[in-house]
Amino acid sequence: xxxxxxxxxxxxxxxxxxxxxxxxxxxxxxxxxxxxxxxxxxxxxxxxxxxxxxxxxxxxxxxxxxxxxxxxxxxxxxxxxxxxxxxxxxxxxxxxxxxxxxxxxxxxxxxxxxxxxxxxxxxxxxxxxxxxxxxxxxxxxxxxxxxxxxxxxxxxxxxxxxxxxxxxxxxxxxxxxxxxxx
Numbered sequence: 001x002x003x004x005x006x007x008x009x010x011x012x013x014x015x016x017x018x019x020x021x022x023x024x025x026x027x028x029x030x031x032x033x034x035x036x037x038x039x040x041x042x043x044x045x046x047x048x049x050x051x052x053x054x055x056x057x058x059x060x061x062x063x064x065x066x067x068x069x070x071x072x073x074x075x076x077x078x079x080x081x082x083x084x085x086x087x088x089x090x091x092x093x094x095x096x097x098x099x100x101x102x103x104x105x106x107x108x109x110x111x112x113x114x115x116x117x118x119x120x121x122x123x124x125x126x127x128x129x130x131x132x133x134x135x136x137x138x139x140x141x142x143x144x145x146x147x148x149x150x151x152x153x154x155x156x157x158x159x160x161x162x163x164x165x166x167x168x169x170x171x172x173x174x175x176x177x178x179x180x181x182x
Contacts (some may be wrong), residue, residue, distance in 0.1 A: 018149040022157075025164030034163035035133055041166045042123050045071055048170065049115045052177050056115055060179030065105065068118070070173035072109040073101055074166065075122040081162050082125050085132060088145040088155045096145040096153065133159055 029037060049056055052067040059066045065073065080099060087094040109118075141156040153161075 022150055025161040028164035028167045029160055034160045037163035039130055042126055044170055048173055055180050058180040060176045067173045067177050068115055069105050070169050071115055071118050072105050074169050075118045076104045078122055078125045082129055084158055088143050089140055094145045096147040098148045
């Protein structure tokens with residue numbers, strides 16, 4: 001089981017404290033290789049879904065995400081990052097819009113959505129994004145986009161942040177599962 005017991009249970013608000021949120025994600029990555037961290041996430045998600053079994057949809061509290069809600073959010077984030085990566089690489093200092101993660105999970109995912117359907121979207125997007133990273137060079141990784149809340153962000157930075165984001169939400173999903181199993 002992957003679990004970060006010392007990790008904060010909540011993150012700084014991405015809108016109210018955008019730099020704090022960015023720092024949290026980078027701290028969660030630490031010195032680890034972001035490609036390696038991200039390449040292991042699909043397998044970890046599949047193991048988590050299997051471990052959750054019938055409890056995959058059960059929320060630990062009314063406004064907290066279930067394991068499936070965390071998987072839905074990670075899938076949404078992969079969709080968004082697929083776009084951001086390509087905007088940064090193809091355009092000169094493109095605008096990178098933010099999004100409300102709770103609205104996306106609440107409005108874009110139904111309570112009967114299957115974990116398999118989410119993984120069927122997440123896994124090929126992640127594979128494509130990892131391949132894009134592998135074929136990029138140092139000058140491409142230095143290209144920047146202008147994030148609406150956080151300002152200039154390079155391809156390298158957003159790729160590293162996503163690895164920390166994976167760790168944050170995997171830990172959140174394990175906490176959700178532990179709470180519903182009690």
